[in-house]
Amino acid sequence: MRRFTWFNATSLSLGFAFLYIPMIILIVYSFNSSRLVTVWAGFSTRWYGELIQNEAFLDAAWVTLRVAFVSSCIATVLGTMAAYVLVRGGRFMGRTLFSGMIYAPLVMPEVITGLSLLLLFISIGLDRGVFTIILAHTTFSMCYVSVVVSSRLVSFDRSVEEAALDLGCTPFDAFKSVTLPIIAPAVISGWLLAFTLSLDDLVIASFTAGPSATTLPIKIFSSVRLGVSPEINALSTILISLVTIGVVTASLVSKRRIVQARRDEQMAEQTA
Amino acid sequence: MQAQARPAEFAPWNDPNETPLIRFDGVTKRFGNFTAIDDIDLAIHRKEFFALLGPSGCGKTTLMRMLAGFEAPTEGQITIGGKDMAGIPPNKREVNMMFQSYALFPHLTIWDNIAFGLKRSDMAKDQIAARVDEMLRLTRLERFSKRKPHQISGGQRQRVALARSLAKAPKLLLLDEPLGALDKKLRQDTQFELMDIQEKTETTFVIVTHDQEEAMTVASRVAVMDNGKIIQVDTPPRIYESPNSVYVADFIGDVNLITGTAQLGQGGAALLTWAEGQPEIIGTAGEGLSASAPATFAIRPEKVNISESRPECVNNVVRGKIHDIAYLGNISTYHVELPDGQIIKAQTANNRRLSQRMYTWEDEVYLSWTDTAGLVLAG
Ligand SMILES: Nc1ncnc2c1ncn2[C@@H]1O[C@H](COP(=O)(O)OP(=O)(O)OP(=O)(O)O)[C@@H](O)[C@H]1O
Numbered sequence: 001m002r003r004f005t006w007f008n009a010t011s012l013s014l015g016f017a018f019l020y021i022p023m024i025i026l027i028v029y030s031f032n033s034s035r036l037v038t039v040w041a042g043f044s045t046r047w048y049g050e051l052i053q054n055e056a057f058l059d060a061a062w063v064t065l066r067v068a069f070v071s072s073c074i075a076t077v078l079g080t081m082a083a084y085v086l087v088r089g090g091r092f093m094g095r096t097l098f099s100g101m102i103y104a105p106l107v108m109p110e111v112i113t114g115l116s117l118l119l120l121f122i123s124i125g126l127d128r129g130v131f132t133i134i135l136a137h138t139t140f141s142m143c144y145v146s147v148v149v150s151s152r153l154v155s156f157d158r159s160v161e162e163a164a165l166d167l168g169c170t171p172f173d174a175f176k177s178v179t180l181p182i183i184a185p186a187v188i189s190g191w192l193l194a195f196t197l198s199l200d201d202l203v204i205a206s207f208t209a210g211p212s213a214t215t216l217p218i219k220i221f222s223s224v225r226l227g228v229s230p231e232i233n234a235l236s237t238i239l240i241s242l243v244t245i246g247v248v249t250a251s252l253v254s255k256r257r258i259v260q261a262r263r264d265e266q267m268a269e270q271t272a
Numbered sequence: 273m274q275a276q277a278r279p280a281e282f283a284p285w286n287d288p289n290e291t292p293l294i295r296f297d298g299v300t301k302r303f304g305n306f307t308a309i310d311d312i313d314l315a316i317h318r319k320e321f322f323a324l325l326g327p328s329g330c331g332k333t334t335l336m337r338m339l340a341g342f343e344a345p346t347e348g349q350i351t352i353g354g355k356d357m358a359g360i361p362p363n364k365r366e367v368n369m370m371f372q373s374y375a376l377f378p379h380l381t382i383w384d385n386i387a388f389g390l391k392r393s394d395m396a397k398d399q400i401a402a403r404v405d406e407m408l409r410l411t412r413l414e415r416f417s418k419r420k421p422h423q424i425s426g427g428q429r430q431r432v433a434l435a436r437s438l439a440k441a442p443k444l445l446l447l448d449e450p451l452g453a454l455d456k457k458l459r460q461d462t463q464f465e466l467m468d469i470q471e472k473t474e475t476t477f478v479i480v481t482h483d484q485e486e487a488m489t490v491a492s493r494v495a496v497m498d499n500g501k502i503i504q505v506d507t508p509p510r511i512y513e514s515p516n517s518v519y520v521a522d523f524i525g526d527v528n529l530i531t532g533t534a535q536l537g538q539g540g541a542a543l544l545t546w547a548e549g550q551p552e553i554i555g556t557a558g559e560g561l562s563a564s565a566p567a568t569f570a571i572r573p574e575k576v577n578i579s580e581s582r583p584e585c586v587n588n589v590v591r592g593k594i595h596d597i598a599y600l601g602n603i604s605t606y607h608v609e610l611p612d613g614q615i616i617k618a619q620t621a622n623n624r625r626l627s628q629r630m631y632t633w634e635d636e637v638y639l640s641w642t643d644t645a646g647l648v649l650a651g
């Protein structure tokens with residue numbers, strides 16, 4: 001056990017203060033009744049009410065969710081397939097090149113990714129809108145999924161798949177009934193990663209969004225440029241609470257699983 | 273070495289009318305330019321318990337994987353039950369494999385693990401249930417059927433792997449170092465369990481092991497491999513008593529090796545000239561021995577007698593000094609140094625108490641053996 005010292009306590013509180021004070025200020029001011037963001041004029045939920053009335057924001061939120069959901073689903077399917085082929089496909093021409101290339105978008109500056117996608121859409125004459133944002137987000141989040149899934153595939157024993165084949169599975173059946181259930185946690189976290197990446201993205205979306213579709217980050221960014229409004233504070237507070245709930249649930253679930261696994265091991269030892 | 277408890281008449285490999293279940297004809301397997309299996313010819317018969325024995329990396333697993341269909345031979349042909357196996361994928365072969373790592377499905381219960389292969393055959397549902405329960409009984413796993421693989425012990429996992437590979441009643445069962453992870457006691461129990469199961473189910477077993485004692489215990493025949501080649505295929509007693517080469521003699525059990533030059537004698541005997549001023553050693557001539565060629569005399573330590581005075585009526589006698597004594601409880605091994613510095617091991621059963629031991633360090637003793645106790649092998 002580490003002991004309590006004043007040094008530890010101070011550095012810990014300073015660190016957390018640095019991380020969380022900006023957010024706390026934002027949350028507090030979202031309940032401010034004044035229109036002026038920096039002047040406290042009493043508690044009110046007025047801005048939450050106005051936010052619900054604000055069609056533009058709601059539209060943008062709806063677009064964002066749709067884009068995030070659809071693109072993360074497609075990215076998960078494609079990314080898992082890519083990971084499977086790269087890890088399990090044996091040797092084929094250009095395999096090393098492909099596995100290197102799958103990492104490239106991770107290190108590529110977003111501006112460049114966005115710009116190149118924009119040029120592509122223009123040159124094939126695709127109208128920019130929800131569809132193009134989905135395409136763009138699928139493209140870049142697919143790499144993240146395939147990185148997460150392939151690290152799981154590499155670490156799991158190939159002979160489990162061979163055992164399935166040996167017991168009469170076709171390769172597809174073996175993938176479906178053995179590989180997929182085993183790598184499911186990695187696939188799910190890949191999906192979550194793709195989903196949050198898409199929710200967060202501002203740069204690529206601003207290149208590929210058209211006048212017909214705006215995502216929430218674009219909307220927030222453009223309205224902040226005209227001055228911070230308390231409505232934005234309210235919106236940000238909602239986002240922060242959603243993210244907090246998500247993170248807390250995820251960690252509770254994984255903690256329960258660890259506890260369960262430990263109990264199982266003890267049970268096995270006792271009966272061994 | 274354990275004695276064989278098998279009926280003497282089971283020897284289909286000696287019967288020219290038997291067609292073997294498995295045939296390897298000139299099979300070679302290369303990975304890149306590395307030759308893992310080098311031009312192997314082999315026949316394995318129905319109901320055999322066939323053991324592959326050899327040092328690490330000699331190609332045992334590769335041979336098994338070719339039988340299961342995970343690797344294709346680079347050259348040559350493998351037939352199972354008379355059918356050419358080229359191009360037939362693992363799921364279309366009546367062969368099941370028990371993996372060295374067990375390879376259980378971690379997301380399925382023990383019951384579902386065992387039922388996995390049956391569900392992919394055209395067996396009816398209630399028949400599947402009956403078969404799985406039978407397998408659980410056979411491997412004494414009934415109590416654990418609802419658990420997941422990570423909820424049982426290593427030995428239990430190994431039995432699940434065995435039950436799963438047996439469930440489909442394959443023509444041929446491949447076991448790749450199935451007992452590698454078990455402690456000695458459990459290992460011996462399981463060896464007998466395996467032999468029992470093999471006899472009950474009449475399946476052909478091919479087992480890979482690098483434990484020679486295990487191979488000698490369970491197998492009807494043993495193949496000794498080295499560097500992708502099969503050096504000798506024979507029954508355990510013959511592998512032990514009549515190795516066809518110095519490599520096999522040295523690989524199986526403990527052996528004394530004396531190098532020299534061979535001369536052929538009368539009636540299958542051979543003489544070995546091995547040192548200045550020493551009488552020639554008389555032994556049984558090994559396969560392919562030619563006169564005046566370099567040869568090695570091989571004799572097991574338990575066939576070497578040790579005595580204080582020069583024994584009468586024995587041709588092979590050498591004199592030496594006790595260099596070391598290894599006391600192993602039931603037996604003692606005396607390391608005797610000959611005048612030319614060679615060490616010969618002689619083993620005796622300890623039928624006396626330790627305090628009454630006859631010989632001690634630096635004692636001058638005579639070593640002797642009969643004319644047929646040792647083999648003169650080429651090379
Ligand atoms: N996929 C592969 N690619 C390249 N070389 C391989 C491959 N599989 C096996 N080998 C090589 O072939 C040789 C034989 O391997 P194999 O696994 O059959 O050995 P083994 O006899 O089973 O050894 P062990 O007792 O250690 O399990 C080894 O030298 C190994 O490095």
Ligand SMILES: [Mg+2]
Pocket residue numbers: 332333334
């Ligand atoms: Mg092996």
